[in-house]
Amino acid sequence: MLRFLGLSFIVPYLTLSPAQLARRGVIEAINVPGFALCSTLIGFGAIAREAGFDIWMTTTTTLLVFGMPGQVAMASLYAGGASLLLIFIAVSLANLRMMLMVISGSDLLNLPQHNLPFWKRILLMQAMAITGWAQIGFKQDIIAPNDLLHYYKGFASAIYVFAMSGTIIGFYLENLIPDHVLRIVIFVTPLYLLLLIINAKQTTNKLAVVIGGTSCPLLYPLAGDWAILYAGFIGGTLSAFIVRYASIRTDKESS
């Protein structure tokens, strides 16, 4: 009935077919996630143009790299006259988290169960960036593990389109958006993603967000870009061990 009335977006996820789940993914991307990412990439489009890149180079960067911090590092360092080796190292450092997100995302999506060919897994994981990864982490409670992949396909495709659109808009039209609006729009991306990941289902991951998020800016003046790795390692390791220790203690007390 709800579908008949055009209100399919409030139909529970469990009743949806794979195609409907993918469509739901698209619809939910055309919301805060899509517009937040689009606005962030507007910033990148503008930075890349200032750095001297043409529209093809700028859009190719978004298409192939699809990881904002690495993209900004590449354009900013190039503009600053850094060597290609330094650019490679900086982007590698900025985007190392992709490996962890791909492992974690594959686990969330139950990828081994789907028996997909290697190239398909690579293609799916090319779209795995913070927004998509945080979204499936947020949805893992609501959508059955084996169905999450269909939702992700729709969501990630739409997010890619938003990212490309933002890059093009930023390259050509950044000057048309008033600065006071652009500041607020760009602020939404980190705000939205932080609120999404602090809402993680597992206590370990919640604690990791708190420790990693607070330690990284404190370490940055001392360690520069390495701060991301240090904060990730400290936050992830501490939270995993604290929660494990606490659960072992609870088990001992109850037995």
Add this chain to the structure above:
Amino acid sequence: MNPDSSLFGISEMWVAVILAFIATFMWRFLGVMLANRIKTDSFLMIWINALAYAMVAGVLMLILVYPSGILSTTPLDYRLGALFVGLICMLIAKILWLSILVGMSSFALAMYLF
């Protein structure tokens, strides 16, 4: 660096773009290779998930605390204050869109009023 200079006939800018792609893709590729080898319910997977969450939180907090571009022209207090308000709203109401709206509005109000 001169953007017009070339390496093997390719613009150095294109080389930078391709290097950035390789520097990112190698991690994704490694992730796909490793994903099948780690047991879902193992402590190693729990640790990797926690590392990913901590690292992503770190990157996002760096964007807020040490922003580049136009966001760097806004005061740090406003950015952190608005994030704090959004987090409080999330903890109390547990509604994502409302928390984003409250956090964003706090930031906009601070920018407009002060």
